[in-house]
Amino acid sequence: MTSLDGIPGPSADELDTPSALTLSRVRLGAGGPLGSVRIAEGKVVAVAAEVELEGPVLDLDGRTVLPGLWDAHVHAAQWAGNRHRVDLAGMDSAREVAEAVRLHSVGLPAGEVLMGQGFRDGLWPDVPHKALLDRVCPDRPVALISADLHAAWLNSACLKLVGRGDHATGLLREHEAFEALQALPEVPAEVLDRWVAEACRDAAARGVTGVIDFHFSDNIADWSRRGASSPLDVRVQAALYPRHLDAAIERGLRTGDVLPGTGGLLQVGPLKLFTDGSLNTRTALCCDPYPGLEGTQEAYGIEETPYEELVRLMRRAVVHGIEPAVHAIGDRANTLALDAFAAVGRPGRIEHAQLLTAADIGRFAELEVTASVQPAHATDDRDVADRHWAGRTGRAFAYAELLAAGARLEFGSDAPVSPLDPWLGIAAAVHRTGDERPAWHPEQRVPVRAALAASARGRAEIRVGDAADLVVVDFDPLEADAPTLREMAVHATMLGGRWTHGPY
Numbered sequence: 400m401t402s403l404d405g406i407p408g409p410s411a412d413e414l415d416t417p418s419a420l421t422l423s424r425v426r427l428g429a430g431g432p433l434g435s436v437r438i439a440e441g442k443v444v445a446v447a448a449e450v451e452l453e454g455p456v457l458d459l460d461g462r463t464v465l466p467g468l469w470d471a472h473v474h475a476a477q478w479a480g481n482r483h484r485v486d487l488a489g490m491d492s493a494r495e496v497a498e499a500v501r502l503h504s505v506g507l508p509a510g511e512v513l514m515g516q517g518f519r520d521g522l523w524p525d526v527p528h529k530a531l532l533d534r535v536c537p538d539r540p541v542a543l544i545s546a547d548l549h550a551a552w553l554n555s556a557c558l559k560l561v562g563r564g565d566h567a568t569g570l571l572r573e574h575e576a577f578e579a580l581q582a583l584p585e586v587p588a589e590v591l592d593r594w595v596a597e598a599c600r601d602a603a604a605r606g607v608t609g610v611i612d613f614h615f616s617d618n619i620a621d622w623s624r625r626g627a628s629s630p631l632d633v634r635v636q637a638a639l640y641p642r643h644l645d646a647a648i649e650r651g652l653r654t655g656d657v658l659p660g661t662g663g664l665l666q667v668g669p670l671k672l673f674t675d676g677s678l679n680t681r682t683a684l685c686c687d688p689y690p691g692l693e694g695t696q697e698a699y700g701i702e703e704t705p706y707e708e709l710v711r712l713m714r715r716a717v718v719h720g721i722e723p724a725v726h727a728i729g730d731r732a733n734t735l736a737l738d739a740f741a742a743v744g745r746p747g748r749i750e751h752a753q754l755l756t757a758a759d760i761g762r763f764a765e766l767e768v769t770a771s772v773q774p775a776h777a778t779d780d781r782d783v784a785d786r787h788w789a790g791r792t793g794r795a796f797a798y799a800e801l802l803a804a805g806a807r808l809e810f811g812s813d814a815p816v817s818p819l820d821p822w823l824g825i826a827a828a829v830h831r832t833g834d835e836r837p838a839w840h841p842e843q844r845v846p847v848r849a850a851l852a853a854s855a856r857g858r859a860e861i862r863v864g865d866a867a868d869l870v871v872v873d874f875d876p877l878e879a880d881a882p883t884l885r886e887m888a889v890h891a892t893m894l895g896g897r898w899t900h901g902p903y
Contacts, residue, residue, distance in 0.1 A: 420896070422871075423456045426463040428860050429851055430877040436464060438867045441896040446861050457903065462890055463875045465851060466858035467608025467868030468821040471771050472750055472811030474548065475612045475635075476621070477516075479594035480586060481815040485515035487543060493525045496543065496552075501535035512557065512583060515543040516815060520550070520570075521679040521783040527552045529569025542583060544576075546779075547816055549677040551576040557583075573676050573701065577615065592625050598819065599632040603899040605820045606870035606889045609634035609856070611771075611811070613671050613724075613750070617643055619658065626661025632899045634868070636668035638724065641712055644670060653720030663895075669724035669748060670716045673703035675732035678753065679783055683729035685754065689787050700729050709739050717745040724748040724771065730756045730794070737762045751776075751813075754788060754795045764805035771809045772798060774824040774850075775817035777843075778833035792840060798828055799843040808845075808853040825850045825876070826885035833885075847876050847884075867896040 419439040427434045427448060435452040437445035445452050485503045490496050496518055504513055513536065520527055532541045532554035540557035544550075553561070553569045561582035563571075571579050586594075602610070610633055612618055618637035625631065636654075639647050647667070656667045676682025681689045681700065688698035703726075704712075713723040723743075727736040728751045736749050737759055746767035753776065763770050777796035784792050794800075802808060810824045817823065823833070828845040831838035838844065845853070852859040861869070873888035891901025 419455070421452045421454055421456045422464060422869075423451055423458050424461055425459040425871070426461065426875060428465060429463065429848060429875055431463070431860075433461065436861055436869070438893070438896050441867055443861060443863055443865050443867050443869075446863055459871055459890070462871050462873055464861060465606070465870050465872065465876075466855040466861065466865070467870050467892065467894065468606045468854045469609040469611070469634075469809070469856045470602070470607055470811045470814065470819055470821060471611050471809040471856065472773060473610045473612055473814045473819055474614045475595055475598065475610065475814075476591055476614045476616065477548070478814035478819055479598040480514075480591065481516040481544075482598065483594065485513065485543075486517055487515045488517035488519075488546065490518060492523050493520065493527045493531055496527075497531040497535050500532060500541055500543070504536050504539055504541075507539070510539070512540040512542055512560070515541075517546045518543055518552065519546045519679050519783065521681070522786065527568075527570045529554050529558065529566070532569065540583075542580065544580065545679060547677040547679045548813075549573055549576065549680045549682060551580055553579065572680050573682055573703070581615070588624070592628070595625065596629070596632070600899070602819050603632045603892045603894070604889060605822060606872070606887075606892050606900075607633055607819070607821060608868040608870070608892065608894050608899075609636070610819075611636040611638060611668055613638045613668075615640065619643070619647070619652070619667065622665050623658055623661060626658075626665045630662055630897075631664045632894065634664045634666070634894070636666045638668040638671045639721065640671055644712070644716065644721070647721065648715075648719045654722040667721075669722040670712070671724050671726065671750070672709060672712055673726045674709065674736050675703055675727060675729050676701050677728055678780055678787060681787060683754070684727075684732035684735070685729040685788075686731045686734075686756065687791065690789065699731065702732075702735075706735055706739065709735070710742050713739055713743045713745075713747070717743055717747075722747050724750055726750045728753045730754040730759070730791075733759055737766060737768065740766045740768050748809075752801070753780075754791065755797055755801075757794060760794075760797065760800050760806075761804045763801060764807075767807075769807045769809055770801050771811060772796070772801075773811050773813045773817060774798065774828035774845075775812060775833065777831065777839065778827045779817060781839040793842075795840070797843055798845045802845060802849055807857065808849070809856060810850070810853045821854045822885055822887040825854055825887075826881055828853070829884065830881045832881070851876060867893055869893040871901070 434448040675684035684700040
């Protein structure tokens, strides 16, 4: 069963059909009138302004009901796992991080790998090096992951554990980092699944009813296992990576297909491809060199996937009904990604789209390429962007220009890069600041209504026939100031007619 948005509704032979219910005295969308919404068989079956529909009735006392929110870019297992690791966010130097490692190593079981996440070395006065970690933790393996997930900082014991004992510095970037982290001992599947379930419940408490998961694993197998063991609290589109493409094609899987045995809540997602790295690691592929790196081999960043190979993989995917989702952060990377979509002649997604040339803004709409962006990155990365993209930040995180040019925007968090909380992204897009500082490039602000739609995969209103994926909030977003919007009080969340958060 599929809604008008292509979001699968619950199937009667897979889920117990939720009881019929009328949400009464509720504001119908941001700035909307008081009215009521009738839910039956997991769908919205009636919407009435200034009219009370038949019962049974739940009086919501004037709260606002919105379409359920989606996070269009997460790494669910990493987000879940990082909630159990040392938090390195906000630390201002390599030495400060090393001291945090020393403190957290006390009392850990012998031999256990100390994991940390969230460091941002792009503005540090010193350089991450294995020697710093060796001094505070000489015997225990230590693996620290950068906030953008594109770098890892390991001590000598951990380098030896992953077969890289001769590495000169212990700071690994891009593929080298990914391979080293994958070589670490895995968390048992039952433990990780429990952590993921907890993270999904917490996401539902923030109004999330769906995610697109780009975790670096066999997502379809992992989520099929989770969905078969217990009801999911969010819908999931599970992305593929090239190493899983042939198997998906052999099974006849296409993007949007609903996978059996998961209550209709799990779909096949897009194929994830990379053109470049990230801003913090100075590996995002740009048209201009990074300050201080002029004349070096990677002065302009790196090209992760050669253009010809990118086009080949995209063509193979679209022929078999699988949508490409291309990671592109630097302006040169975005040009190459858009060129590839033009060559393939089919729509898809660009993930991040952080720095764009003026000529590429309009191509998103022309090529029907969704700009899957993470507004919290604009506020989190403003300082590092000011340093490494100096003179170009007027076209960084250019959401207002993309919107004006007719592009489809979808918001996400890239959790764990930013927290899996859509209200942080909505507030960042609307206000262009995440703290007390003035707005950063306020000309790129997005109206509240547009930000809400981009956080709901384009759903801007409660419509008859849609899956009953809804969020009830205490305040009308159109009337909320920046702190209220950022910390929006979510009263309840409904998924296919079933409450996943709230007092009911």
